[in-house]
Each structure stands twice: as structure tokens, then as C-alpha cells.
Amino acid sequence: MKNIIELIKECKHHAFDLSFTRAREWKEEKEGRVLVGYMPIYFPREILHAAGAMPVGIFGGGDHKQIIKGDAYYQSYICHIPRSIIEIVLDKHLDHIDGFIFPSICDVIRNLSGIFKQQNIGKFVKYMDFPQNFLPEIGGVFYQQEMEHVLKYIKEINGKVPTTQELNHSINLYNKNRQMIEFIYNIRQEYPWRLSIEDVYCVIRAGTVIPIEEHNAILEQICEHIKEDIGTPQDKIKVVVSGAFCEQPSLGLIRAVEEAGCYVVDDDYMLGSRMILGDIDATTNKPLEAIALSYINQSQYSSSIYDVHNPKENRLAKIVKNRGADGVIFASASFCDPSLLDAPIFQNAFNKMGIRYIAFQYSENINQYKVIKEQVGTFSDSIKLWEDEPVTT
Numbered sequence: 001m002k003n004i005i006e007l008i009k010e011c012k013h014h015a016f017d018l019s020f021t022r023a024r025e026w027k028e029e030k031e032g033r034v035l036v037g038y039m040p041i042y043f044p045r046e047i048l049h050a051a052g053a054m055p056v057g058i059f060g061g062g063d064h065k066q067i068i069k070g071d072a073y074y075q076s077y078i079c080h081i082p083r084s085i086i087e088i089v090l091d092k093h094l095d096h097i098d099g100f101i102f103p104s105i106c107d108v109i110r111n112l113s114g115i116f117k118q119q120n121i122g123k124f125v126k127y128m129d130f131p132q133n134f135l136p137e138i139g140g141v142f143y144q145q146e147m148e149h150v151l152k153y154i155k156e157i158n159g160k161v162p163t164t165q166e167l168n169h170s171i172n173l174y175n176k177n178r179q180m181i182e183f184i185y186n187i188r189q190e191y192p193w194r195l196s197i198e199d200v201y202c203v204i205r206a207g208t209v210i211p212i213e214e215h216n217a218i219l220e221q222i223c224e225h226i227k228e229d230i231g232t233p234q235d236k237i238k239v240v241v242s243g244a245f246c247e248q249p250s251l252g253l254i255r256a257v258e259e260a261g262c263y264v265v266d267d268d269y270m271l272g273s274r275m276i277l278g279d280i281d282a283t284t285n286k287p288l289e290a291i292a293l294s295y296i297n298q299s300q301y302s303s304s305i306y307d308v309h310n311p312k313e314n315r316l317a318k319i320v321k322n323r324g325a326d327g328v329i330f331a332s333a334s335f336c337d338p339s340l341l342d343a344p345i346f347q348n349a350f351n352k353m354g355i356r357y358i359a360f361q362y363s364e365n366i367n368q369y370k371v372i373k374e375q376v377g378t379f380s381d382s383i384k385l386w387e388d389e390p391v392t393t
């Protein structure tokens with residue numbers, strides 16, 4: 001077993017490798033292998049794995065990529081992530097990726113898929129609609145058709161149609177992956193000092209750009225390490241971070257929140273890797289249906305899902321309660337419509353429920369956190385000093 005510092009270093013390297021080197025190596029190791037890039041938030045990676053393809057998460061350039069050409073494609077009043085993705089494309093970092101999937105989140109991602117199509121980037125470009133109807137016979141069937149469409153694209157490249165056994169095998173691998181990530185969050189709920197949120201982030205993000213088998217091997221070792229009583233407790237409050245599900249805050253900002261006095265015991269940074277709560281049934285002879293049903297019945301709340309019968313403010317409040325958190329930090333990417341439109345809904349509900357919160361906006365490439373750090377630090381202090389008084393800002 002490797003030591004934890006080595007493991008984190010390895011994950012950090014993969015997580016921010018904007019050349020997607022491990023994916024390239026994986027493809028070159030065997031003929032017929034296919035790489036499929038997917039944009040945030042969620043995509044059922046199981047089906048790609050079963051079809052002989054490797055899913056590659058594309059989460060923008062963060063503060064690792066200077067935007068020179070990407071700005072020319074977009075007006076100034078939208079979020080930052082599409083510019084950095086275009087910059088990565090124009091710098092030819094995605095040339096080894098065969099096809100691209102754009103899960104429906106917002107108009108920006110839809111338009112980005114249009115640019116990919118217009119510029120003939122990759123062998124296929126699929127804008128993937130997710131069901132907003134949660135009836136299995138309507139939304140569930142629609143979702144299966146969307147997955148079949150993706151599989152058709154891959155078959156056109158490698159000629160492969162995954163069998164039921166292969167799909168169930170892949171579902172099992174991803175079930176295991178989600179179980180171990182959940183184990184890490186459960187340990188951190190009680191002992192957040194054993195692994196910082198910055199390290200958790202790197203470990204999970206690495207899993208979006210390396211083969212699932214390798215990520216599971218890393219997670220197994222991380223889980224073993226954090227069973228031990230490592231690290232030193234500090235006097236910090238516990239918070240849940242919500243709203244940062246697509247354009248990612250820079251690593252420095254993720255670190256700054258904890259440094260300013262808030263242990264992050266739950267978040268939606270890498271929401272896609274945690275979107276399905278619990279296992280997907282890997283024993284049926286209809287695996288695509290099982291994946292569709294898991295999305296309908298077991299998906300995490302998200303600004304990209306409109307489920308009128310399951311209000312997201314109640315779901316977030318439940319997470320806060322279950323994690324024993326003292327408050328919520330709403331962190332939204334600047335100009336992120338889905339996140340910013342949800343914020344007043346959450347905040348009105350939390351005012352009534354007495355859940356304390358603060359809100360700030362960021363851009364993936366900001367690396368000056370002084371103001372945010374002061375805001376987060378004040379939030380932490382106010383809760384520590386006036387614990388019984390509900391505080392909303």
C-alpha cells in the first residue's frame with residue numbers, strides 16, 4: 001500500500017493534467033479503445049466502460065489555463081468554463097478524444113456543443129437530454145433511448161455492442177467507486193481533519209480522467225488510511241457547500257474555505273461522481289433500465305433537475321441535518337444561471353428553517369481569495385460565538 005501523501009500527489013497530478021495523458025496512454029495500450037469526453041455534471045459512465053470506451057471528465061481549465069483565444073467565442077456576461085474548454089480544444093489537448101457528450105445543464109453547455117459540432121471537433125458530438133419527467137414509463141424510457149444513442153455512436157467507432165454481463169460488470173465497478181467515495185465522506189463527517197477537502201477533491205476529480213479500475217485501487221488505499229486516527233482536530237465549524245456543481249472553484253479557493261474556519265463535510269463540487277445515491281441494480285437482464293431507474297429514484301438533488309415533487313431545498317436541509325453541519329455556503333460560478341436562480345429558493349426556505357448560510361460567487365480562474373476568506377471566517381466566528389442564534393446573511 002502506498003502512503004497517503006504519495007496517493008494524493010498522484011491524484012493531484014491526474015486531476016489537473018489538462019493534456020489528459022493517462023487517457024491517451026490507456027487508448028494507445030490496445031487497439032480499438034475509444035475515449036469519450038463528457039462535460040459536467042453527470043453522465044452514466046458505466047455504459048461507456050461496458051462499450052470499451054473510457055469516459056474522460058472535462059471540467060474546464062481552472063486557474064491552470066490562461067485564456068487567450070477562448071474569449072473570442074463568447075460574450076463577457078456568461079460563466080468562464082466554456083472559454084477555458086475552447087482554449088483547451090484550440091491548444092489541441094483534446095485531439096485524442098474520439099467523441100464528446102454534453103449533458104443538458106444549461107444554454108451555455110448546449111451552445112458549447114453547437115460550437116464543437118460547427119468546428120467538427122471529434123468523431124461525434126452528442127447533446128444529451130436528461131429526463132425531467134420522473135415517471136419510469138416516460139422519463140425512464142426516454143433516458144434509455146438517449147443511452148442507446150450514445151452506444152450507437154461508439155459502435156460506429158469500435159464495432160462493439162456491450163452485452164448484459166458487460167454492462168452489469170461495469171455497473172458493479174462504479175457502484176464500488178461510489179461506495180468508497182461515500183465512505184470517505186462518512187468518515188469526514190466525524191473526523192474531517194483526517195483528509196482535507198482539498199485532498200478529497202483531488203482524489204475524486206482524478207477518478208474522472210483515469211480508468212475506473214485504477215481509481216478504485218486508489219480509493220481502497222485512501223479508505224484504509226483514513227480509518228486510522230490521523231491528522232489533528234482544529235476549532236472549525238462544519239458546513240455544506242452547494243452550487244459549485246459545474247464550473248469548479250480553483251483548488252486554492254477550495255482550500256481557503258477550510259483554512260478560514262469551515263470543515264466542508266458535504267459539497268457538490270464533483271457532483272457527477274456522487275450523483276447516484278446507493279447502488280445501481282447490477283443483477284437484472286435490463287441494465288440500461290436499471291441505470292435509468294437509478295437516475296429517476298436515487299439521484300442527488302441538482303439545479304439541473306426539476307423534480308417538483310421532491311423540493312431541493314428540503315433535500316439540502318436534510319443533508320445539513322444528517323451531516324451535523326452548522327451552516328451552508330452557497331458558492332456559485334459567476335453568471336451561472338442554474339446555481340444563481342436556485343439560490344433565492346434555498347435562502348428563503350433556510351430563513352424559515354433557521355439554517356445559517358452565506359453566499360459568494362467565484363470564477364474558475366480567480367486566485368485572490370482574501371475577501372471570500374474574510375467572509376467565510378466571519379461566518380465561522382459568528383457561529384462559534386453565537387451558536388444558539390440563527391444567523392443568515
Ligand code: SF4
Pocket residue numbers: 079080081082105106107108109246247333335336337338339
Ligand atoms: S457554470 Fe453554470 S451557466 Fe456555466 S455552463 Fe455550467 S451550469 Fe451552465
